[in-house]
Amino acid sequence: MEVQKTALYNYHKNLGAKFVPFAGYEMPIQYKDGIVKEHISTRTHAGFFDVSHMGQFFLEGDETLIESLEKIIPADLKNLKINHSKYSFLLNNEGGIIDDLIITRTKKGFCIILNAACKENDIKQISQFLKKNHKHLLNNNLSLIALQGPKSVEILEKLIPGVANLKFMTGKNFEYEGENLYVTRSGYTGEDGFEISISNTKVEKLIDYLISNEVKPIGLGARDTLRLEAGLCLYGHDLNEKINPVEANLKWAIAKKRKEVGGFNGWEKIKNLLANGSEKIRVGIKPDGKVIARENTKIFSSDNNEIGFVTSGTFGPSVNAPVAMGYVKSEFSEIGTSIQLEVRGKKYGGKISELPFYKKSYVK
Amino acid sequence: MSEKKFSKKHEWVSLDGDVATVGITKHATEMLGDIVFVEVPDAGKAVEKEGQAAVVESTKAASDVYSPISGEITEGNKAIADDPGSVNTDPEGASWFFKLKIKDKGEYDSLMSKDEYDKFCKENPS
Structure with a gap:
């Protein structure tokens, strides 16, 4: 290409x-x-x-467009007001995240902002649920x-x-x-x-x-x-098709009504995970020293059992310290839990940390 | 202190008697970008010519620093481990990485001069 x-x-x-x-x-x-x-x-x-x-994907259609999109997106699109946006996902049958996205209600339908690497596949996945009278355009x-x-x-x-x-x-x-x-x-x-x-x-x-x-x-x-x-996920690193929103610690992004009523891809699995919790979960990680725990760094418990892996890690210039995110077994996910990070064959101390590392200042 | 010599892996060496001081070049820091983590070797560690001796990380990625010369480490520069950003400001001065007692001055002599290194960088842009 x-x-x-x-x-x-x-x-x-x-x-x-x-x-x-x-x-x-x-x-x-x-x-x-x-x-x-x-x-x-x-x-x-x-x-x-x-x-x-990034993909700017526009959809137009009647009431049935909402029904179609709600089969693959777990947001409450019916009650989304014109000019209002939600963070949501495209989900596969297993509840895995095909992409994360922002969906905005427009006068004639919706605009979805898609990740560049995913946009072609996303449109294929969405199109499966569209009807003949639904128009769509990647602009x-x-x-x-x-x-x-x-x-x-x-x-x-x-x-x-x-x-x-x-x-x-x-x-x-x-x-x-x-x-x-x-x-x-x-x-x-x-x-x-x-x-x-x-x-x-x-x-x-x-x-x-x-x-x-x-x-x-x-x-x-x-x-x-x-x-x-800011504790925000990067698709392809912190999220992928094998990770679901509960594991990704993003269950807040599934609309309350949709959690109860379902009707979207992977709901059975997600309903079960919402009730019982997931085996692993996304957490924030702060190394104790200056060492940077990058993607794929193995995470160990304080008694040396492997409990997870880092999915994003770098130096945070505003925090003035290294920061990371990753997945650990849920029993190790409490804030403040001591962990070890294996970097270049050596183990360094770290802690499960609150997200975000840097506090936001959004205008509400 | 002798004149600085340079390696193809973008380290510099200066020699004082049989003790060499090693750092990374200004050109290397420009390629790396903002340096945010440095790991220097402890005294007593034996290093081989072109063997891994230290680590430098920028916001983008981690890189190994090789010793252009064999010997036994006498000192790692703790100051740059505490303040990694100083490597960007003075890479060929105060922000040296380690000192080592060398075995073979021939290894030093075979490295590039400043002019040769500058030419090497021009011919091998990355």
Whole structure:
């Protein structure tokens, strides 16, 4: 498959981006400032992220569209208000997570933001449940820009008046440069911020404005350290098709009504796990010292039994310490439990930690 | 202190009598990015030429640091283990990794000069 590029590829190049292949795209891993500075400037000022590789999948249809989608998505779509968003999943028959996603109710149906690496398969999986009169479109003419950090609201409000009134996990259509764009108050960093869906032809102009307001470009490297500090999962690492939402400690993301009534893929299994608990569960992990426990690091109990593995681990610049997430046997999941992490053949102490590592400041 | 010599794995060595000081080059730190963890060897450890001797981790990944020269470690630089970020600021000065008592000065002599190393980096961009 040919490597794909987002509409901003040349723009990133001019900003001094270092590129890496990611989910079939050439994406910036970092810019000149480097990961730590990019991370800190997002937390203290604001940063923008080109996340146009993610799928912007639009669905239109009548009442039956909700029924179809609810078979594979365990959110309460019937009661989701227009312009409101939910974090949810696509589930397989075993309750495993095919992808995690944000679904927003639109006037005519729904918009789902899908992970880049999963989007082709996701659409296949969703399509199985769609009826002939349901229309769907993966819109590649749109870019997606995340603007994150405490100054985001002030900066974006000057350009697009009204965005300051959006509450967390809601969105709205706005006009910009004579065209429609859609802004949601959401993100993946633990900071207040927005995600802006904008046509590929206008996106450079938006970025020019952000840069003139000292918003720094942020690459995938800092996106990873920011989301991990915020305790947010990365699909393909912390989540996969063999992990279900109960194990992933994300049962809060299954709507209350859906937990009771079911009617979605894997519900039997999930119902059972909700009642009895799962064998393993996702936890936060803090190594005691400076050692970084990266993905696939084995986790041992204090009496040397292997109890799990790390799925994401890095150095958290705002926590100023290493942070990780992983799966352990549920009896070891209590906050404060002492564990050992095997790094380069040596065992280092650590503790099960609360998530997030870094406290959020979302506007509710 | 002798002139600095360089390895293809981006370490530098300087020699004072039979004690060598080893660190990673500025070029190496630029490739690694922000350094957030360093593990240095303890005194008494024997290392072989091109054998693994220390660890350096950036926000992106972990890398081994090799000794460009054989010998017995006399000191690991604890200061950089406490403050890994200092390796980015002064890699070829205060932020050396370890010192070792060498066995064979020939190993030092066979390393690259500054000019040779700069040329090597230009020809092998990564």
